[in-house]
Amino acid sequence: MAMYQAYFKKYTLQFYHPSGTSRGILTEKISWFIFLTNEQNSEITGIGECGPLKGLSIDDRIDYENKLAEVCKNPNNYLDNTEALKDFPSIRFGLEMALLDYKHGGKKILFPSAFTNGNDSISINGLIWMGSYDAMLKQVREKIEAGFTCIKLKIGALDFESEIELIRSIRKEFSSSQVAIRVDANGAFKPEEALEKLKRLSAFQLHSIEQPIKQNQWERMAKLCETSPIPIALDEELIGIVQKDQKLKLLEEIKPQYIILKPSLLGGCETSEEWINLASQNQIGWWVTSSLESNIGLNAIAQWTYTLENKLPQGLGTGQIYSNNFQCPLNIKKDKLFFNSKEKWDLKPLLK
Numbered sequence: 169m170a171m172y173q174a175y176f177k178k179y180t181l182q183f184y185h186p187s188g189t190s191r192g193i194l195t196e197k198i199s200w201f202i203f204l205t206n207e208q209n210s211e212i213t214g215i216g217e218c219g220p221l222k223g224l225s226i227d228d229r230i231d232y233e234n235k236l237a238e239v240c241k242n243p244n245n246y247l248d249n250t251e252a253l254k255d256f257p258s259i260r261f262g263l264e265m266a267l268l269d270y271k272h273g274g275k276k277i278l279f280p281s282a283f284t285n286g287n288d289s290i291s292i293n294g295l296i297w298m299g300s301y302d303a304m305l306k307q308v309r310e311k312i313e314a315g316f317t318c319i320k321l322k323i324g325a326l327d328f329e330s331e332i333e334l335i336r337s338i339r340k341e342f343s344s345s346q347v348a349i350r351v352d353a354n355g356a357f358k359p360e361e362a363l364e365k366l367k368r369l370s371a372f373q374l375h376s377i378e379q380p381i382k383q384n385q386w387e388r389m390a391k392l393c394e395t396s397p398i399p400i401a402l403d404e405e406l407i408g409i410v411q412k413d414q415k416l417k418l419l420e421e422i423k424p425q426y427i428i429l430k431p432s433l434l435g436g437c438e439t440s441e442e443w444i445n446l447a448s449q450n451q452i453g454w455w456v457t458s459s460l461e462s463n464i465g466l467n468a469i470a471q472w473t474y475t476l477e478n479k480l481p482q483g484l485g486t487g488q489i490y491s492n493n494f495q496c497p498l499n500i501k502k503d504k505l506f507f508n509s510k511e512k513w514d515l516k517p518l519l520k
Contacts, residue, residue: 172247174204174240174266176218178233179518181462181490187297197460197490198222200236201518202259204243204266214270215515217465218262219432226408226433227256235259254410254435261436265468276467276496276513283474289504290474293318293350293481298325301334308338315502318348318375318481324356328365335372344373348481355382355404362392370397376426379403390422399425403457406443407433415443419450426453428483433459437472444476457483463496464515470498470505492517 181197199219205212218236220227227235235256239246246252246263253260268278282288294311296304296319304321311319319338323331338349349372357365357380366380376399380392383405393400402424409415419427427447429440440456447454456473458466466487473482484505487498495514499506 172204172206172243172267172270174202174243176203176236176240177201177518179462181460182492183489184491187489194460199462199465200233200262201464202236202240202262202266204263204270206270212270212274214266214268214274215276215464216262216264216266216269217432217461217468218258219459219461219465220258221433221459224404224407224433225258227258232256232259239263250436250438257410257435257439258432260439261431261465264436264438265465268468276464277471278468279471279475281471281474284471284507284509286507286509288474289501289506290470290484291318291479291481292316292485292500292503292505293320293348293483294503295319295483295485296321298322301326301330304334305337308334312342312347317346317503318350320350320352320483323351323353332368335369335374339372348375349373350375350378350401352378352403353380355379357381359385359388362388363395366392366396366398374398376401378428379405383407386418386421389424393422393424399453401426401428403428403430410435410439412442412446416446419446419452423450424452426455429454429456430459431456431469431472432461432465437468441476453480454478455480455482458486460486460489462490463487463494463498467496467498470507494518 178200181199183195187194199217202216202218204214222228236259239259247267250260269276272278277284294316296307308319351374359381362380378401381389406427409418427443429443431437431440434440444454455478458469470484485500497508497511499508
């Protein structure tokens, strides 16, 4: 059996503009990239992105880089046993990505399809970052003018009355048949206040709300999913649940309307597909979202997502947020993500 060799590089992505999230204002994002080659054909190199999110990923740990060095020192040990990386989901995904890239010739075509041939596209939602009332409304209008028919609002930065007024303003201009609105609370609601807030939000015909209360409150979340007038999507709730029986238990006990898959937080495509299969068995909807990866990670997620044939808008519109991202074939036109196979990758910033 031919042996793989690997090394990694650290890269700091710079936001064009400070971006508001539930974990504060972001100005930069660190990712680590695994380079994988094989002694049988050392001219081919696969690249994978390991992109944990500070304050959210279970592998946001002080020993992260030590673990990455260990993996790159003996990649074959982990390629044969990815379960050993269950506590480091972003490394597991990065290694999975690098191996797929290598096996397909190191050309960043991990899942060949009509999408990568340029013959089809993926529907995406427009992401509205947290900010002031005026700044968020400006973003909304820009996204809708650009052709988006589904927008996702991060809420929790303003007081609730201001957020209600913001959504009311959107609905005054655009009906639910014109623009679907998803909101993401990132666990901002107190459990005792959540249902009343959901009832008030339901006046605006929202598509769904992500994670209304903080994770690890299964009984309370189950009650909300049962009584909420707005469909609830679980996001942070899935993080750290790695065993199949625990995944099934979560879905059966909480019974959400949707779950949201973020491969960098859940351990990659294979582990995310296990979530999808269990959700489908329980009549639970789902969609895929990137988690601030560079275009390398976004490219892998988008190609994989296309193969799943989910027609809902996906959360894959983050490729234009960094000033030092890598030039790639991904393009957004209106509310669609395309792969232009005639455009080339430029990884010089990473390789220098």
